[in-house]
Amino acid sequence: MPRTLVVIGHPIPGSFNHALADRYVAGLRALSPETPEHEVRVADLAADHFPHDPRTAADVRAPEGDTSHLDDRIAGWVEDLRWADHLVFFFPQWWGTYPAVLKAFLDRVMLSGVAFRRGRGHVSERLLGGTTARVFMTMDAPVLWNALVYRNAAETSLTRATLTFCGVKTVGLTRFAKVRFSTPEKREAWLDIAERLGSNDAGLRHRRPAATAAVAVTAPVA
Known part of the structure; x- marks a missing residue:
């Protein structure tokens, strides 16, 4: 089973996203019951409070991977x-993207010097090559509306502008649509899907490359 970091990007405890995350982890462990607890780590952004806003440029940088200047959380x-082989994100679609708490997590954790390294000009080095990711999104809008009107903004910004930029390969994206109008039976079916995908991911194999490729795009930190 891959070393897995589960990020629950919902600011309210006890949400349906939390239930989905619980079932995903259950599926992940089902095929590897002997796996130590520490092989799965959970960042619950509803419970783990942290300073959202960087105060200086140093707060979004980790020169040569050094984090000694950062808040402990x-x-x-x-x-x-850095430890994880596999990243899993759960979040609701709010205002066409994702909650501020998840954006703050990305801003504070996907740091220059850890997730990517700036090169000359517009070329940056991906530092998370070999890592995979899975994304789960809940929303009240229909899938077609999300695609045509919102242009899949939440998924695109997370998977392409952030994860791909840092070398992370997204292996799956699951949308649970019209949650507010769903029945208990429908939600249970969605929970089953999350658990099944957790079981599937238990078989993922990873190998971090010795060297990472450069990406010729503008770095996200001004």
């Missing part, structure tokens, strides 16, 4: 990110 998550 942030430094711990950065270590979780």
Whole structure:
């Protein structure tokens, strides 16, 4: 089973996203019951409070991977990110993207020097090559509306502008649509899907490459 970091990007405890995450982890462990607890780490952003806003440029940088200057909670998550082979994100679609708490997590944890390294000009080095990710999104809008009107903004910004930029390969994206109008039976079926995908991911194999490729795009930190 891959070393897995589960990020629950919902700011309210006890949400349906939390239930989905619980079932995913259950599926992940089902095929590897002997796996130590520490092989799965959970960042529950509803429970783990942290300083959202960087105060200086140093707060979004980790020169040569050094995190000694960061808040302890942030430094711990950065270590979780470096430790993980597989990242799993759960979040609701709010205003066409994702809640501020998840954006703050990405801003504070996907740091220059850890997730990517700036090169010359517009070329940056991906530092998370060999890592995979899975994304789960809940929403009240229909899938077609999300695609045509919102242009899949939440998924695109997370998977392409963030994960791909840092070398992470997204292996799956699951949307649970019209949650507010769903029946208990429908939600249970969605929970079953999350558990099944957790079981599937238990078989993922990873090998971090010795060297990472460069990406010729503009770095996300000004």
